[in-house]
Amino acid sequence: MHGRGALLGAVDQSLGADEFDHDEAARLLLLALACSSPNPGDRPTMPQVLQVLTKAAPPPEVPLFKPRFVWPPEGGANFQLSDVEVTTSGTGTDDGVSTRATQSTSYDSFQPHTAPNSSDGYFPALSSGR
Numbered sequence: 001m002h003g004r005g006a007l008l009g010a011v012d013q014s015l016g017a018d019e020f021d022h023d024e025a026a027r028l029l030l031l032a033l034a035c036s037s038p039n040p041g042d043r044p045t046m047p048q049v050l051q052v053l054t055k056a057a058p059p060p061e062v063p064l065f066k067p068r069f070v071w072p073p074e075g076g077a078n079f080q081l082s083d084v085e086v087t088t089s090g091t092g093t094d095d096g097v098s099t100r101a102t103q104s105t106s107y108d109s110f111q112p113h114t115a116p117n118s119s120d121g122y123f124p125a126l127s128s129g130r
Helices: 022-035 046-053
Strands: 081-094 097-110
């Protein structure tokens, strides 16, 4: 809706057009869009979110079109994925002969590059590897 210039179309219609502050709704919807960016580095920080919520700062600029997904995330929080196992299996029958196939993939660890705006200072329990 934002890309079509109809951001306020996301507001619950049961409120009625005159029953809510249009500027506040637009400000909060823009903030929500910024917070839900698929790329962590594009999301506002919690202090920035609080400033927008308390009207101490304007809402962040949000592109009219959904940004592309990037993996591993650019400028995202530091995280580690370890001890993950993915297993797929299937069975089938062809001319009365039963077959079974199984594929298993394991990842011992995955750790992307540490971003310059890492969350180390905000979430010490996460950054210590626990």
